[in-house]
Each structure stands twice: as structure tokens, then as C-alpha cells.
Amino acid sequence: MSRQDREKWNRRYAARGDRMGEEPRTWLERNRDLLPTKGRALDLAAGEGQNAVFLAGLGLDVSAVDISSVGLAKARERAQAGGVALHTLESDLERDPAFIAPESYDLILCFRYLQRDLAPGIEAGLRPGGLxxxxxxxxKTLERRDKPAASFLVEAGELANWFVSLRTLRFEEEWENDVNLSRIVAQK
Ligand SMILES: C[S@@+](CC[C@H](N)C(=O)[O-])C[C@H]1O[C@@H](n2cnc3c(N)ncnc32)[C@H](O)[C@@H]1O
Incomplete structure (x- = not known):
């Protein structure tokens, strides 16, 4: 499955200019007031790096992980254009969900990539106070669209229960461009 995923995403990223747009995701921007401006950040399934580069611009030391070499090459170009440093790591998260080093990050992102078994590693990977x-x-997205497949979608309310040892600071579920999004900011 992962090899097919890699090829699929490489094709998608190669076919378009900026498939996901130039800006970071709105949920990241809306929580700007909570984000650290120093320390280490990890962006899981970072794609073309809009979020990762935004974080690097805030002053964080950011690592972007993705299965797609094409997406990560675009992320590096984006970082260079923005004059910020970015570490990139091509990795299949399905093969190694526990690769996140314990107590190493002040911030861990995972946007629009569902892999439930990453949750314990995210919790463990945060430093105390990390987000x-x-x-x-x-x-609910399927009420308005045919895609993505149900296997890429969380149940309503599910995300609120992913992190047993973290304190939820913000949680919401709302529509954006006909996608119903579950969003959380949780703190160790
Ligand atoms: C919908 S995109 C989200 C990208 C980015 N986080 C964002 O919000 O724009 C999903 C990303 O997951 C990556 N991906 C898919 N399967 C993966 C895997 N097994 N390991 C790591 N990344 C994977 C894809 O390459 C793609 O960049």
C-alpha cells in the first residue's frame, strides 16, 4: 500500500504547481497565539511544506516528514525561497509509526493525514508543555463529497479522545470548502 501511496503522491505533486496552495492551513494560523517561537517542531506527512515553512518562519527548528520525495523537494524549495532552514525526511510512517524520538519536540503537527497508531508516538514525542x-x-465530509474514501476519515468526535495524557486546549469540528474538519490543539 505504501509504495502505491508514494507513487500516487509523487504523481500528484509533480503534476501541479502548488497543489495545496501557498498559505499554511487556517487551523495553524488561527492558533498562532499558542505556538512556540523557539525549540523543535515536527510536521508529519508535511506534503509540500506550507505549514513547516510557516513554523520555521516563526523561529522553530522544523523537521518535515513525508513519503513523497517530490513533495519534500517542493518543501525545500519553499524554505529556500523564504530564507528559512528546513530539515526533510522521506519516510513511510506506516512502516515505522514509533520513529518519533521521545520527549524531543515542542510542537508536533499532523494535518490531513490519518494514521491512528501515530497517536502514542505523538504524545511521547512531545516535551513537557509541548503542543x-x-x-x-x-x-461527515461524505455528506457533501464522494471523496476521500472512508478509510481516510475520522469519526465525528473521535479526535478529542486520541491523546489520553494531553490536555485539550482547543477542539472544534467545522466545515471548510465542503470538507468537515476535526481539529485539536492539545498540550503535554
Ligand atoms: C492530504 S496530504 C496533506 C499534506 C499536508 N499535511 C497538508 O495539510 O497540506 C497527505 C500527505 O500524506 C503523505 N503520506 C501518505 N502516506 C504516507 C505515509 N505512509 N508516510 C508518510 N507520509 C504519507 C502524502 O505524501 C501527502 O503529502
Whole structure:
């Protein structure tokens, strides 16, 4: 499955200019007041790096992980154009969900990539006080669209229960461009 995913995403990223747009996701921008401006950040399934580069611009030391070499090459170009440093790591998260080093990050992002078994690693990977910021489409999305497939969608309310040891600072579920999004900011 992962090899097919890699090829699929490489094709998608190669076919378009900026598939996901230039700006960071709105959930990240809306929580700007909570984000650290120093320390280490990890962006899981970072794609073309809009969120990662935004964080690097805030002053964070950011690592962007994705299965797509094409997406990560675009992320590096974006970082260079923005005059910020960015570490990129091509990795299949499905093969190694526990790769996140414990107590290493002040911020961990996971936007629009569903892999439930990453949750314990995200919790463990945060330093005390660190934040997990996630945004995942829910099954309600299928009320307005045919895609993505249900296997890429969380149940309504599910994300609020992912992190047993973190304190939820913000949680919401709302529509954006006909995608129903579950969003959380949780703190260790
Ligand atoms: C919908 S995009 C989201 C990208 C970015 N987080 C954003 O919000 O714009 C999903 C991303 O997951 C990545 N991906 C898919 N399967 C993966 C895997 N097994 N390991 C790591 N990344 C994966 C894809 O390459 C793609 O960049």
C-alpha cells in the first residue's frame, strides 16, 4: 500500500504547481497565539511544506516528514525561497509509526493525514508543555463529497479522545470548502 501511496503522491505533486496552495492551513494560523517561537517542531506527512515553512518562519527548528520525495523537494524549495532552514525526511510512517524520538519536540503537527497508531508516538514525542496540533477530515465530509474514501476519515468526535495524557486546549469540528474538519490543539 505504501509504495502505491508514494507513487500516487509523487504523481500528484509533480503534476501541479502548488497543489495545496501557498498559505499554511487556517487551523495553524488561527492558533498562532499558542505556538512556540523557539525549540523543535515536527510536521508529519508535511506534503509540500506550507505549514513547516510557516513554523520555521516563526523561529522553530522544523523537521518535515513525508513519503513523497517530490513533495519534500517542493518543501525545500519553499524554505529556500523564504530564507528559512528546513530539515526533510522521506519516510513511510506506516512502516515505522514509533520513529518519533521521545520527549524531543515542542510542537508536533499532523494535518490531513490519518494514521491512528501515530497517536502514542505523538504524545511521547512531545516535551513537557509541548503542543500537538492536528486537523483531520471527518466522515461527515461524505455528506457533501464522494471523496476521500472512508478509510481516510475520522469519526465525528473521535479526535478529542486520541491523546489520553494531553490536555485539550482547543477542539472544534467545522466545515471548510465542503470538507468537515476535526481539529485539536492539545498540550503535554
Ligand atoms: C492530504 S496530504 C496533506 C499534506 C499536508 N499535511 C497538508 O495539510 O497540506 C497527505 C500527505 O500524506 C503523505 N503520506 C501518505 N502516506 C504516507 C505515509 N505512509 N508516510 C508518510 N507520509 C504519507 C502524502 O505524501 C501527502 O503529502
Amino acid at each position: 500537538a496540533v492536528l486537523e483531520l477530515p471527518t466522515r
